[in-house]
Amino acid sequence: MPSALPEGDPVPTDGSLPESALAQLGRRRLGFYVHVPFCRVRCGYCDFNTYTAEELGPGVSRSSYADQVVAEVRRSRLVLGTADLPVATVFLGGGTPTLLDPADLGRMVTAIDQEFGLAPDVEVTTEANPDSVDRDRLERLREAGFNRISFGMQSAVPHVLAVLDRTHDPERVPTVVEAARQAGFDQVSLDLIYGTPGESGEDWAATLDAALACEPDHVSAYSLIVEEGTALARRVRRGELPMPDDDDLADKYVQADEQLSAVGLDWYEVSNWARDDAARCRHNLGYWTGADWWGVGPGAHSHVGGVRWWNVKHPVAYAARLAENLSPAQAREVLxxxxxxxxxxxxxxxxxxxxxxxxxxxxxxxxxxxxxxxxxxxxxxxxxxxxxxxxxxxxxxxxxx
The missing domain is CATH 1.10.10 (Arc Repressor Mutant, subunit A)
Known part of the structure; x- marks a missing residue:
């Protein structure tokens, strides 16, 4: 979730939607995105709506967050009414969702199932850092209903990870991928970033080789963007690091496409490659094809029937709205x-x-x-x-x- 939210129009305090939006329910598949805004360390390049423990005020903690998510899920059912809306995809992103106990993450999925029902072939994804899970936690996540996991690998090269302020050991990635396989996850994805200042072509090739050695079902590879307001942007502005070079980014994209395609990972979106159609991220495809989704959590965005809205940004404000039995939505726009x-x-x-x-x-x-x-x-x-x-x-x- 980006850190800045647009202005938009007011939202009723109960979050109710226009009749025009409700009349379209069921025409498109429904997904749920759950934003978990907690991180151990703030990465220098990230402008997502995330917080370390030191940045959170009273009334917000990891231990109580699942209750707030469940409360918003129940509110979503009230807003959407009694229409039969089996949920096709659930995606937990962040932040680092796997900083929470797997039982709490499972409670979030269970709440969605209780209110709407999950489709028989539902895709349930969580993002994870390689250092935020082990075999036991992965097994518990699988038992809680998660069948797809996306690891934030980013790079296999220590000096590149250091520039990004990523703290995990790159040698841990194969271990957690194998543990996810053994735990029974249907799909394993790896997220990569290219174009970090100081990353050579050889570094990027080494990252691709390391990722492919894990035999993932899916790979996302995004060029580094220097977002205003981030620690990385401040370092670039001070002249400590160069801006990513467009020609270098293009060369690395071609390098990725060639290496991924050579082992049977075909592109299905500009920055995403999958082993086959079944390995495509169906949740993200929903975003790209105009499906309906409800975004739960601080700063989360939603779209239903041509109405797009977004929640208040800070976890303290989000918790306060729910505690007062009010919609956490900050503003919306009718498209x-x-x-x-x-x-x-x-x-x-x-x-x-x-x-x-x-x-x-x-x-x-x-x-x-x-x-x-x-x-x-x-x-x-x-x-x-x-x-x-x-x-x-x-x-x-x-x-x-």
């Missing part, structure tokens, strides 16, 4: 048809499955984009080539006229 169409273009063009050309305001640009090698030469869908993925922002600008 008009044109905005929803533009967002479809922005998001779906990033997918391997592509974008229906009928959505485009200016489809006549497609031949020139195909001639430039940016999109595949297809009449029905817009699908990016590798070159197009490198220049995706420019392609989107052309598609939107």
């Amino acid at each position: 008009d048809d044109e905005t929803r169409r533009l967002e479809r273009v922005l998001l779906e063009v990033r997918l391997r499955d592509g974008l229906d050309v009928d959505v485009l305001p200016v489809p006549e640009v497609l031949p020139s984009l195909a001639a430039a090698g940016l999109v595949e030469d297809r009449a029905d869908r817009v699908v990016l080539t590798r070159r197009g993925r490198l220049l995706a922002d420019g392609v989107v600008r052309s598609l939107l006229g």
Whole structure:
């Protein structure tokens, strides 16, 4: 969850949604995102809405957080009414969800199941740092209903992790991946970051080799972005570190795509690769394809039936709202048809499955984009080539006229 929230419009104190949104319930699959805002250490590059123990005020603790999540889940049922809405995906992110006891994380999933019911093939994911779990905790997470886990590996090179302020031992990654397999997780994903100042091409190749040696089902690889307000941004501003170089980032993206594709991990979103269709992250696909989801936790964003809203940012304010039996939502916006169409273009063009050309305001640009090698030469869908993925922002600008 990003640290800054938009302005938006007021939300009723009970969080009720417009009838126009409720009328669309069930047309799209429903997911739940649960934001767990706790971290042991604040990473220098991260601008997510996270807090170390020292940054939290009275009324907030890891031990009471599950109760607050359960309270918001129950409120979501009241807001959405009695419609039959089996939940297709649950995703716990952060922060570091696995700093909480597996039993507490399991209570969150159980609350969603009790209020809505989980689909028979539900995907239940938690993020984890390699140093926040061991075999016992992984087994308990699996028993609690989690069937997918995403480890924040980031890099296999100690000096790169040091620049990112990541504190885990990279040699621990294979151990926890194997422990997750033995615990019975259906899918194991690794998250990587490339372009860190001081990371050579050889460093990035070593990270990819180490990740692939773990035989993951899924890999996410994101270029480092220097976010304003972070410790990393301050170091760059002081001249201690250089800004990431665009050409270097492009080279490393190509390097990743080549190494991942060579072992059967195919791209399905610009920054995501999966062993097969079953290994794609269905929860994130929901975001990219305009599904409905309820975001639980401080700063979490939600979307139902064309209404998008976000919760108050700080855990203290979030806990206080729930304690007063009020909606934790801070503000919202109702998306008009044109905005929803533009967002479809922005998001779906990033997918391997592509974008229906009928959505485009200016489809006549497609031949020139195909001639430039940016999109595949297809009449029905817009699908990016590798070159197009490198220049995706420019392609989107052309598609939107």
